[in-house]
Amino acid sequence: MPNSDASAKDRSTIRTLLRLWPYVRPVRTRLGAAAVVAIIASCTGLVFPLVLKWMVDGPVADRDVAGVWFGALLLLLLGVAEALLFGLRRWLVARPLASVEASMRADLFRHLQRLPVAFHDRWASGQLLSRGTTDLMLLRMFLAFPMTFLLVNSVTIVVGVIILLGQDFTLGLVLLAPVVPMVIACAYYEGRYATAARRAQDQVGDLTTVVEESVLGIRIIKGFGRHRSQARAFRELSHTLRGTELAKARILAAIWAVIVTLPETAIGAALVLGTVRVADGGLSAGTLVAFLSTALALRWPVESIGFLLAMTQESATATERYFEVMDAEPEDGAVAAATAGGPADSGAEDGLRFHGVEFRYPDAPPGAPPVLDRIDLHIRPGETMALVGATGSGKTTLTALVPRLHEVTGGRITLDGEDIAAMDRDRLRTLVAVAFEEPTLFSASVGENVLMGAVDSAGDADLARALDVAQAGFAHALPQGTGTQVGEQGLSLSGGQRQRLALARAVVGRPRFLVLDDPLSALDVHTEALVEAALRRVLADTTALIVAHRPSTVQLADRVALLSGGRVTAVGTHQELLRDNAEYAWLMSGADMPHAAEEAAR
Structure with missing residues (x-):
């Protein structure tokens, strides 16, 4: 100000x-x-x-x-x-x-x-x-x-x-x-x-x-x-x-x-x-x-x-x-300039790619290192990739770049070969759905909150399917069912219930690309297992990037990318990284990192 x-x-x-x-x-x-x-x-x-x-x-x-x-x-x-x-x-x-x-x-x-x-x-x-x-x-x-x-x-x-x-x-x-x-x-x-x-x-x-x-x-x-x-x-x-x-x-x-x-x-x-x-x-x-x-x-x-x-x-x-x-300056200003020449020809499906992506916050002091530095990552069409890293490594920031909640300050991100910077934001956000770790609900009904993630033509069948995937059947037992008003910030619901509704909102529109920021962190072990089983069916038909902190969430993914200090330091399957990368093994175990493993992670 x-x-x-x-x-x-x-x-x-x-x-x-x-x-x-x-x-x-x-x-x-x-x-x-x-x-x-x-x-x-x-x-x-x-x-x-x-x-x-x-x-x-x-x-x-x-x-x-x-x-x-x-x-x-x-x-x-x-x-x-x-x-x-x-x-x-x-x-x-x-x-x-x-x-x-x-x-x-x-x-x-x-x-x-x-x-x-x-x-x-x-x-x-x-x-x-x-x-x-x-x-x-x-x-x-x-x-x-x-x-x-x-x-x-x-x-x-x-x-x-x-x-x-x-x-x-x-x-x-x-x-x-x-x-x-x-x-x-x-x-x-x-x-x-x-x-x-x-x-x-x-x-x-x-x-x-x-x-x-x-x-x-x-x-x-x-x-x-x-x-x-x-x-x-x-x-x-x-x-x-x-x-x-x-x-x-x-x-x-x-x-x-x-x-x-x-x-x-x-x-x-x-x-x-x-x-x-x-x-x-x-x-x-x-x-x-x-x-x-x-x-x-x-x-x-x-x-x-x-x-x-x-x-x-x-x-x-x-x-x-x-x-x-x-x-x-609104977001649309950058879009108008970028789309003046029309979108690029995307060609064949290529999934989600990060090409030398860098990012630093606009109010960062001059000379401060970037939050993300030269990120190169390819999530193949139909593949699910888990993003793992210590607190502060830049996981949430990276996921926010895909729907252009923040703009990259270097490099580019492409969806099926098309640079997202040249895409109209409305079109981009119909292709990409997001669910954040901190779920936000509005003072509206359960159904209205979930259907915010779908096109206007979505109906009761889409709502029921999304609630089923997110294991949010509790919504039907509310006083007015899915028409129940959840109140400001959804605080009348538990943290796990809010998180499941946020996940339902992310999948209801059947997006081509799905970005999930630790979407199951507030769930108990049994509910998490049920959600994961249902979520596998959704992930089979979409290209997904999931921020994960627990082995159970990582196992939803085909491959795992380890983010450390703002850079991708390793990519492989869960078992490969457990065997070959000490930092990853430490993150998944939750134990104190031994000196030898710490040295190996550097």
Whole structure:
């Protein structure tokens, strides 16, 4: 994530907010009409002082009762008209702004689905959630109020100043005296407020992350009695956010103090000067009443400037945070470039090949060794290969490269001779199915979770077959069978049940290539044996790469590849590697590695 303070200083508020134009453009007609209606309504309020001037200098001075009643009726009609116009403005903006917010939120969600896994690895989920909720709410409020009323109030102030100068030029100059110091003060405080606003919104994201992690990890928190430490972390972040909000409040209070004090002082000076002139006969009472009424009518447009500018700064920050995510390069960008010339001719079936594959994470420090280094591996068509290695050897990373959850940084991977980098991701992921060691289930039914791995036309027969392969018959015994909602993260099920449903999801679409990351680690010995027996039938018809830690899983494979230090150091059958490779024998035995075997593995 970029440095919030630096970005707040370097950006232009107007330039940032102009990025909202593509979303605003479809509703610009109604928003423009709403602004015009609001200007008319606001300027209607400036007619009141003119009517008062006529009443004071005319019917009141002449003791014309009928004229006074006529003036009162005129004021009443003006008030009703102003209220109706402001009501019309609110009606005009309500629906368009709701559609703008919905459109931005939908675009953000779609874009998040297209961003690479590396992006999600770097960003805290709370930061992304706050951009899709709090920030978009701020933008809707900005479009509804500050954006319109900065224009409306500016026009009202200009028209009001013209009226003031027309009524009495000298008193008008007195009221204009605070303009220059107010502009200087607003410019000074604007940058400070922008920095504080950005810091506060980032801290809201951090706080959201803590809340989300505490909810999702409630079993760990309770199991280890860590509720006090989590509460302490939340309290500290809340205290930090409170301090930032108080800093914002102090800056806003200073702006308000300047914007309110200077105009009020000018109005007081104009009142004194005007009263003296009325007493001397140099100014009519009606003109003074109209002048002061106009000045008081301009109080809200002037005093609201601080509030509107503060909201504008917060909205610019929210816009910046929103587009930080939207500007991230999606996966589809690389696909479009790669497929511009069309896919390569794959020819005959060649299985899954790794050609000198290298990989290092995007945020790895310069000069750091690659996680995977010059991987050459060939999994023949219809063959099952087990991938074995110590913790941290790069097994999971290697399997993530096949469905392009990460992009290789060197070499290439081919499926039946076709470079996966030149394949459309949707097509690639219909050919390759994956099951991860940590199964993820969604807040949906058992059937919906499993059928996520199949084409839309898959039905009950496919579901039943997949559940049978994964030995997940328990799903039929649930309260609503396969229609039972599993709840958030599937935590209403055991670890073994979740893993079996994830395996069923991987095989339900009958993929040509299957990548399994230790898919049986949470199963008991007896269930594992049943799953393996059923899985053999599936593996007979597919090309598979399986990360394995136990001999029972390895025996599903035709051959085994040993991964050590990011490189494939041996390939052979299970028995061959047991006989000829000390490191492999040690990994399969689970015993302490003897010195001689350790030396042989080097």
